[in-house]
Amino acid sequence: MGLGSLASRAMRPTASRLLSSQNPRPFFSFHRAVSTTPELQNADQSAAAAQPEPAADLPPRTPLGGARVHFPNPEDAIEVFVDGYPVKIPKGFTVLQACEVAGVDIPRFCYHSRLSIAGNCRMCLVEVEKSPKPVASCAMPAMPGMKIKTDTPIAKKAREGVMEFLLMNHPLDCPICDQGGECDLQDQSMAFGSDRGRFTEVKRAVVDKNLGPLVKTVMTRCIQCTRCVRFATEVAGVQDLGMLGRGSGEEIGTYVEKLMTSELSGNVIDICPVGALTSKPFAFKARNWELKGTETIDVTDAVGSNIRIDSRGPEVLRIVPRLNEDINEEWISDKTRFCYDGLKRQRLNDPMIRGADGRFQPVSWRDALAVVAEMAHQVKPEEIVGIAGQLSDAESMMALKDFLNKMGSNNVWCEGNGSNRDADLRSGYIMNSSIAGLEKADAFLLVGTQPRVEAAIVNARIRKTVQATHAKVGYIGPAADFNYDHEHLGTGPQTLQEIAERRHPFSSVLSNAKNPAIIIGAGVFERKDKDAIFSAVETIAKYAEVVRPDWNGVNVLLLKAAQAAALDLGLVPESENSIESAKFVYLMGADDVNLEKVPSDAFVVYQGHHGDRGVYRANVILPAAAFSEKEGTYVNTEGCSQQTVPAVPTVGDARDDWKIIRALSEVAGVRLPYDTLGAIRSRIKTVAPNILQIDEREPATFSFSIKPESKQKLDSTPFGTVVENFYMTDSITRASKIMAQCSSVLLKK
């Protein structure tokens, strides 16, 4: 039996199932996510679908990938028949969506559920009863009682015809194509492609375009699905790509030579169904079937995008997004996707001590820890300062705090939180409306935050809302780059004051809005008048009804992955200028604190994975594991805790952060009582139980109603730009060559 006929059998699961009753599942399945197990069918979905019993000889079907069908209005449900199965779907669904609910995967190239419908690839043709021709299911609205047939000879022949035309001008260069193995065209040609072509003319060739250091183009492979054009226009908000020419000369391009300057440009690699747009740094590195995928999360910003780290042996080869509707949908920023080469460069391998000549000498762990413990005991407890870095996980921050507390010091905080000592009210430092909840907002006030560079995924969400509902966006801060309509209200806190006192026209926009959202940038934490800014926001929140039982729109957009967990765990400095009087500074991956303030006679320990800024001042280096090498819990800006999973082994003699602190505590004679991650988590449970509710967002219960009133006065200094260079914000991205290329080529001068 040939592969082609196997594949075509797989396309007709019912037929093959009926034919081979002993083997109920086709052993070569073209579907990627068809589940036929009834236990995956969850209760509310089966209730919603409420399918009548199908005929006895037809096995029941479930939606693709266990998708749930949401009925906005139960009366609007309509019933259609897909291959004879009745399915209930909401009004406005397309035929393709109806088929998906019925568990039939329709082949497609141009259709993408998150983009507008183009209907130009014609691969999704199905037969509809009483329709004279096969219809493009992605663009056809489902009508009540419609009888859709997806596995008839007509539908199959139509798709085969489309496939033959697509392959006509497609170069047969799969062996040298990076998409090989994960190519939609390759997969679907297994089901609908012929084993020989009838086209004997010369294939067309298209000039490759230069889209920058991230996206490699081989435009001859392009099948003109226009997914990238629609993504750039609709999601990324950069109208650079377009469809040029017509007929056989049609091509995707920018017309004038232009780089794709979007912080989400890497996503066109994922949505491209063929190998026309592939990853430039990943080019010719590996085949996707050689890679081990590890489902983990990203730590380069506070969003906590869900990612999959693809590795081969000890090397991270690429990072791709995972679907998480609540956080990143299916996009990730370029920094998340391409920072991985920073994990291979500038790594700290061995414990090192700075000798008298100022050079580092590699030593054993025993010696390094002994030196650190001895120095820690030589200073007064209040002169000990611990700073957690922006990539620290909750477990190691807990260990650091416990260790320092045992040493008698409580000067421990996380960089980026500044002298923020309000760790009590959780609503004061997380995104209370949640990232997905921003879609409900109809007016935004951005205070001192430039979401496009601070959290590109949150910015994509705001853009989505603005595009869908024409929500008004007001922005207070320095001139910044936005990819949606916004109103620049002012640069400093006095504008905020005007809005708070209802002297500004934008205050009426906020009070007229149904769900107003105020987003405060984490850069405000570093300001002296932080409390005054927050109380001005509270005044606005009161008159505009931003905080209601059903809606809490006062949001803080954090910058760094560790910030939320650090505040949850109570890592707040005891005094504001503890660093100036420090004699013993423990930097746990902290590179962005101002180390110039550290007295020259202070002893600085740097525990971390990269030889970055902190190392220049360090006396002792303790090598630690990066986020791709350890298991750790992170809380993102909306308060959702998630865990990283080790994808690759640690480098050299490095250890997990919490283990180093645990070992140090023993050498220092103040043994911490936990030896496993489980034990340290049960300690976290007593401090911040929300951190252990993995993958669940724990909302803040109390709002600022119980907050004491602030007597602070607003400062007139304008808000600053918090992130100067989107591509380089932490030790991993600063070590990355790709990110360096991006910053030199793509950043606007």
Place this chain on the structure above:
Amino acid sequence: MLARLASNRLHEIRRIFSQPTRSFSTALNYHLDSPDNNPDLPWEFNEANKQKAKEIISHYPSNYKQSAVIPLLDLAQQQHGGWLPVSAMNAVAKVIEVAPIRVYEVATFYSMFNRTKVGKYHLLVCGTTPCMIRGSRDIEAALLNHLGVKRNEVTKDGLFSVGEMECMVSLFFNGLVI
């Protein structure tokens, strides 16, 4: 048998490559900077055409200004001696408030928008099958020979250029020249 198949195929391929290659369209689908055509050159509608442009835009609802893209491109082409430099397209994009790429898409789609310089008299020879059978290629060759240019080139005095176009439904003539 395999050898015969292979030799047949080889023959076919050789036949294809021995044909003179013909470009499908009159111009490239991407822009190349040249001294008389680059985005840095200033370009604006002249006063009379500004009025005309306003008139054209008034035909469409104010939120669908982009509908005026084709008439405005035509206006710009008339103003610029029969062709559209990239800065003219940028100017049109500004007038109708869309991203320049949306205008480029339209201008590259229609073959009657000339994106490279043409002569004062732009001669178009029909290349569609009936005309071709009746000898339009010979007419084109005679024109090119007489003017001493290649296809889509402009004569030195800037007066003539020769291009190809599709059927104008004048099937009775022996090759149509406009």
